[in-house]
Amino acid sequence: MTEDFTGWREAAERALYGPEGFFVREAPGAHFRTSVHASPLYAAAVAELLRRVDEALGRPAELALVDVGAGRGELLTGVLAALPDEVAGRLRPVAVERAARPAGLDARVAWRSRLPGGGLRGLLFANEWLDDVPCEVAETDASGVWRRVLVARDGTERLGGPVGGADARWLARWWPAAAGPGARPEPGLRAEVGRPRDAAWRRAVAVLERGLAVAVDYAHTAAARPPFGTLTGYRDGREVRPVPDGSCDLTAHVALDACAEPGAVLLPQRTALARLGVAGARPPLALARTDPAGYVRALARAGQAAELRDAGGLGAHTWLLQPRGVADPLAGPGPPGA
Incomplete structure (x- = not known):
């Protein structure tokens, strides 16, 4: 029997997003750990970023939050829980995901298989989406x-x-x-020829009339491209051989400098999170004597923050920030240790 050969883009599109594709059938969180799944501190940081964008926009009557590659809506659920009521009341959250809407998702979240139309004001956030654009x-x-x-x-x-x-x-x-x-x-x-990622990102940014678009991914820049590429597969929490049969995720790191439009900023995740108040410092030991339960909670938060900022793990992600008609809300040196 002769095998049919195609380019990797066509093969991965079918394997990931076809009728029986991996992301159509499977919840991403069941197979790999993203920052969203690692800690609620990540959603709280996105909520803080959204609050800053809201202020930069003059607190509009309708504030958009578009989550591209929304998985099963975990990030939007966390952001809604972390927002002040006044902001949450004006929020119009939109999940963009090819899988079906999950049962029990907050009714306020609109679920779409494609990007919404243009003219939105707010924040577009894409966590580990571009690496899965074939x-x-x-x-x-x-x-x-x-x-x-x-x-x-x-x-x-x-x-x-x-x-x-x-x-x-x-x-x-x-x-x-x-x-x-x-x-x-x-x-x-x-x-990996990243031209489809560049085009996908341009389309995503274009839905915003004003606000901020953010892509977060494992990435590389022209100064340090990997000589043998990064294409790999993931299944059940393990790296596996990339086989385009729908049995695993197929992912490759992103040339985010190629995606970036004029005015964009690239930041390490550890720096971006530090500027949003996610610190990995351990609580003072004295707190263990005065408030043992509070000390344990603070210690757990510090551990989660350290994982999100770990330069050898999730902290190795890069944030691409693309302002649209507003100042960069993460501009500045950030706190010590950023």
Whole structure:
């Protein structure tokens, strides 16, 4: 039997979002741990960011919060619980997710399979969404020529034709190993061609008339692209071989500098969270004597904050902040230790 080979973008689109796709069937939180699932402090930080955006917008009668790649609505649920009543009363929360609306979700949350129309004022937040926007994978052949990587449903790969057109221009601009007229990169290098992520992010940002769009993901910049790519799979909390059969998540780190539009800011997650008041300092030991229960609660919060800010884990995420008609609400040096 001859295997059918396609580009990775087509294969991943089918495997993740087709009728029997991984994200259509599975709750992401059952397979991998994101900042949203790690601690309610993350939702509280997003609520604080939303409050700052609200102030920058002059506290409009309707304040939008669009969660792109909403999973099962966990982030929106946490943000609603953390907001002051006055702000929550004006909030119009929207979840964008291809899976069906989960049972029991707060009735205030609108559930959509596509981005809402434009003209919104507020915050658009995309936590670990762009890494699951499928893109082509390229590899250099024995002559150093970038070729499309073709893949079968069982994960078998082979090299296809040379990368051309807009994808070739993207590699030349954003993946330095491909740059340089007359120069050839060494054989065996891999790259994820992030052009679909750039386009997806532009569409997401465009729904805001004014406010702030934020993408949070494992990312890299042109100064430190991974030489062999980052494509991998996740299932049941473990990294697995990326096989496009719908059995696992298929993810690759994001070239967020390519996504960024003029005026955007890139920050490490640990810095962004510090500026939103998420600190990892342990409570003073004296509190254990005067308020033992309060000490235990404060110690638990400090542990959760430390996980969110850990440079070797979730703290390694990068935040892309794209203001639209407002000042950057995270501008400034932040507290010590940011």
